[in-house]
Amino acid sequence: MSRMNIVVHLKEGVRDPAGEAVQHVLRDMGFPVEHLRIGRHITLELPGAEGEDAVRLGREMAEHLLANPVLEQFSVEVRS
Amino acid sequence: MKVAVVTFPGSNCDRDAIKALSRIPVETVPVWHRETDLGGASAVILPGGFAYGDYLRAGALAAHSPVMGAVRRLVDAGGRVLGICNGFQILTESGFLPGALAMNISRRFQCEWVQVQVEQALPGLPFAAGERFSLPIANGEGRYIPDPSRPLGRDAVLFLSYRDRAGRPHNPNGSWRELAGVARADGRVIGLMPHPERASARWLGGEDGLRFLRLWTRGVGASVC
Numbered sequence: 001m002s003r004m005n006i007v008v009h010l011k012e013g014v015r016d017p018a019g020e021a022v023q024h025v026l027r028d029m030g031f032p033v034e035h036l037r038i039g040r041h042i043t044l045e046l047p048g049a050e051g052e053d054a055v056r057l058g059r060e061m062a063e064h065l066l067a068n069p070v071l072e073q074f075s076v077e078v079r080s
Numbered sequence: 081m082k083v084a085v086v087t088f089p090g091s092n093c094d095r096d097a098i099k100a101l102s103r104i105p106v107e108t109v110p111v112w113h114r115e116t117d118l119g120g121a122s123a124v125i126l127p128g129g130f131a132y133g134d135y136l137r138a139g140a141l142a143a144h145s146p147v148m149g150a151v152r153r154l155v156d157a158g159g160r161v162l163g164i165c166n167g168f169q170i171l172t173e174s175g176f177l178p179g180a181l182a183m184n185i186s187r188r189f190q191c192e193w194v195q196v197q198v199e200q201a202l203p204g205l206p207f208a209a210g211e212r213f214s215l216p217i218a219n220g221e222g223r224y225i226p227d228p229s230r231p232l233g234r235d236a237v238l239f240l241s242y243r244d245r246a247g248r249p250h251n252p253n254g255s256w257r258e259l260a261g262v263a264r265a266d267g268r269v270i271g272l273m274p275h276p277e278r279a280s281a282r283w284l285g286g287e288d289g290l291r292f293l294r295l296w297t298r299g300v301g302a303s304v305c
């Protein structure tokens with residue numbers, strides 16, 4: 001069984017209005033934040049898939065549903 | 081011939097679309113998203129709303145509903161599909177149309193009346209380039225972002241753009257080139273953010289949406305009932 005973390009975030013160059021709002025408030029609070037971007041973090045368990053197979057399935061899930069390739073990038077991390 | 085109107089879990093303009101089509105009048109067939117058959121319809125509307133609660137991304141989960149296979153077969157056989165607002169998002173998420181719809185630059189749910197202008201006539205449909213419609217928009221994710229790997233101008237075109245009352249370009253949500261609607265170049269697939277079904281009676285604020293739907297249904301060969 002593999003446990004997987006899939007992180008999806010907007011591509012560079014795609015403006016993130018929600019991230020800009022959060023950054024604005026953090027700066028108002030006194031934190032000198034720059035380049036804040038909001039992403040999505042998906043955790044899942046995949047019984048019966050290990051290592052390379054699990055990574056391949058994670059990438060397939062991200063490419064076909066979890067991320068939109070026009071807007072977003074993703075990373076897949078597998079822990080067996 | 082009939083127009084199918086799909087209901088996804090979270091659609092909220094399906095009944096409005098059926099009602100608007102009945103005012104043309106055009107025969108409609110309501111279709112649940114789990115169905116794999118469009119009930120003999122020659123065209124289909126994917127209505128507005130919040131399919132699957134917009135979870136993950138607007139339209140992303142609905143793009144994988146069983147009915148989308150039937151929509152694909154209909155379009156391949158020469159039928160037509162019109163995606164309105166959330167329906168447009170479903171059409172981009174499912175790859176029928178290029179690009180994506182992202183959160184409005186304003187961060188607001190934009191709910192207002194806009195003018196849209198036909199930028200390009202489409203084969204088999206009686207929309208004239210330059211023709212304008214006054215329609216309401218109601219969306220949080222209406223900012224069109226083009227797909228560099230599928231640029232508009234080839235298999236798909238910029239069909240509708242936002243205008244102000246004087247006809248000048250207007251941009252309520254940060255959309256690329258004031259884009260309000262995209263169409264496949266053959267006219268079989270159209271997606272737009274504004275809601276024609278919400279402008280289908282004078283007491284709703286205007287009838288331009290009814291005019292838009294009437295033109296579209298003429299193209300689909302829908303019979304008057």
